[in-house]
Amino acid sequence: MDRRPERVGRAWLARTVLLGLVILAAACADNYPQTTLNPRSDITRLIDQLFRTTFWWAVVVFVLVEGALVYALWRFRAKPNDPEPVQTHGNTTLEIIWTAIPAVILVLIAIPTVKTIFKTSLPAPNPAVEVDVIGHQWYWEFRYPKLGVVTANELVVPQKKMIGLRMWSADVLHSFWSPQLAAKRDVFPIFSQTKLKKVNPLWFTADTVGDYTGQCAELCGIQHGRMGLRVIVLNDADFDKWVAAERVGSPLVEGGKVPAAVDSVWKADSIMTKGATTFLTGGCISCHAMVGTPLAGAMTLRGPNLSHVGGRTTIGANMYENTPTNLAQWLRDPQGMKKGSHMILPRPLTEDEIATLVAYLRAHK
Ligand code: HEC
Ligand SMILES: [Cu+2]
Structure with missing residues (x-):
C-alpha cells in the first residue's frame, strides 16, 4: 500500500468529507421530531429567534475573520527569494480595535440573550392549565391539581392555551425537554438532603393540535435514554373529554x-x-x-x-x-x-x- 504522507492525508480528507455529507444528509431527514429548529410554541419560538440572531452574528464574524485570514495567507505568501519581511511588535491602535469590536458584538448578543433567559425562566404569568411534572427513574408523572388528573408519560394539553408546569423529581436529577414545544429545564429532587430544594417552572402555549415527543435531558441512570415522553395537543372539546375520562377514579377526585x-x-x-x-x-x-x-x-x-x-x-x-x-x-x-x-x-x-x-x-x- 502507498503510505506516502500526501496519500494518507488525502484519504483522511475524503473520509472527513464523506462523514460530513452523511451528517448533513441525516439532518435533512424530514419529519425529524426532536428538532429545536422547527418551533411549535411561543417559548420555543423565542429561543429559536435568539439562536438565529446569535447564529447570524457568528456567520458575519466567521466570514470576516476567515476571509481576512485567507486573503492574508494568499496575498502575503512567501515567494522564492523574498527578503525577510518587516518584523512588527505591538500596535496599540490595532489592539484597541480588535478588542473593542468583539466587546461590542458580545454586548449586542448579550442583550437579547439575557432578556430571553429572564422571560423564559419566569413562572407562567396566567396559566390556563397547571401541571405538576414529576421525574422518576425512568418515566414522567403528570398531575393536574386543579383538574383532578394523575397520569404518566403523555402530557395532554389543549392547543393555544398557556400551560404552566411546576417540576420536581422523586429521585435523582432529570431534565424535561420537548424540543418543539418546551424549553429544556432541570428537574430537581426536592426531597433530597442536598440544597437543591427547587421547584422549577416552565410554560408554553402550543400552536396547533398534534403529537410531539420529548426526552429526559439529564443523565439519570441506566434507562435515561429511554425516559421519553409525548406531549399530545388537543382541541378544547377533545381535551375536556379526556379530562372527564381521566377524573374517574383519580387520586385527586x-x-x-x-x-x-x-x-x-x-x-x-x-x-x-x-x-x-x-x-x-x-x-x-x-x-x-x-x-x-x-x-x-x-x-x-x-x-x-x-x-x-x-x-x-x-x-x-x-x-x-x-x-x-x-x-x-x-x-x-x-x-x-x-x-x-x-x-x-x-x-x-x-x-x-x-x-x-x-x-x-x-x-x-
Ligand atoms: C416493584 C414495582 C412494580 C411492580 C411490582 C409492578 N410494576 Fe409495573 N411498573 C413499575 C415501574 C417503575 C414502571 C415504569 C417503568 C419505566 O417506564 O421505566 C412500571 C410500568 C408499568 C406499565 C407501563 C405503564 C406506562 O404507562 O408506561 C404497566 C402497564 C405496568 N407497569 C403494569 C404492571 C402490572 C400489571 C403489574 C403486576 C403484574 C406490575 N406492573 C407490577 C413498577 C412495578
Ligand atoms: Cu431522567
Whole structure:
C-alpha cells in the first residue's frame, strides 16, 4: 500500500468529507421530531429567534475573520527569494480595535440573550392549565391539581392555551425537554438532603393540535435514554373529554373513589373483576395505583398510575406502542423490555394471568 504522507492525508480528507455529507444528509431527514429548529410554541419560538440572531452574528464574524485570514495567507505568501519581511511588535491602535469590536458584538448578543433567559425562566404569568411534572427513574408523572388528573408519560394539553408546569423529581436529577414545544429545564429532587430544594417552572402555549415527543435531558441512570415522553395537543372539546375520562377514579377526585354508576357497570364485567383480583395477587398493587383497587388513591407509589393506561398511546415512557402484544410482553418479561427498570415482579405471571391483565389494562381508557 502507498503510505506516502500526501496519500494518507488525502484519504483522511475524503473520509472527513464523506462523514460530513452523511451528517448533513441525516439532518435533512424530514419529519425529524426532536428538532429545536422547527418551533411549535411561543417559548420555543423565542429561543429559536435568539439562536438565529446569535447564529447570524457568528456567520458575519466567521466570514470576516476567515476571509481576512485567507486573503492574508494568499496575498502575503512567501515567494522564492523574498527578503525577510518587516518584523512588527505591538500596535496599540490595532489592539484597541480588535478588542473593542468583539466587546461590542458580545454586548449586542448579550442583550437579547439575557432578556430571553429572564422571560423564559419566569413562572407562567396566567396559566390556563397547571401541571405538576414529576421525574422518576425512568418515566414522567403528570398531575393536574386543579383538574383532578394523575397520569404518566403523555402530557395532554389543549392547543393555544398557556400551560404552566411546576417540576420536581422523586429521585435523582432529570431534565424535561420537548424540543418543539418546551424549553429544556432541570428537574430537581426536592426531597433530597442536598440544597437543591427547587421547584422549577416552565410554560408554553402550543400552536396547533398534534403529537410531539420529548426526552429526559439529564443523565439519570441506566434507562435515561429511554425516559421519553409525548406531549399530545388537543382541541378544547377533545381535551375536556379526556379530562372527564381521566377524573374517574383519580387520586385527586375523592381519593380515587369510582362513581356508583360506573362501579355497577364494572362489577358486571367479568374482565374488570377478574383483572382486579389478578392485579392484587400478581403483586402489581405494591407499585401501581389503579382505579377500583384499594390503592386507587395512592400518590407516591413506585410505578406510574395505571387507572387509564388503556388510553395511552405508548408504554414504558414512549418506548413501545401500547398494543396487546407489547403489553403482554411487558408483563411477561419487564426486565427484557426495559432492562434495569424498577418494575420487578414478585413472581412470574402465568399466560392466563397475562391475558387477563392485558384485557383488564386495555379496558381502562
Ligand atoms: C416493584 C414495582 C412494580 C411492580 C411490582 C409492578 N410494576 Fe409495573 N411498573 C413499575 C415501574 C417503575 C414502571 C415504569 C417503568 C419505566 O417506564 O421505566 C412500571 C410500568 C408499568 C406499565 C407501563 C405503564 C406506562 O404507562 O408506561 C404497566 C402497564 C405496568 N407497569 C403494569 C404492571 C402490572 C400489571 C403489574 C403486576 C403484574 C406490575 N406492573 C407490577 C413498577 C412495578
Ligand atoms: Cu431522567
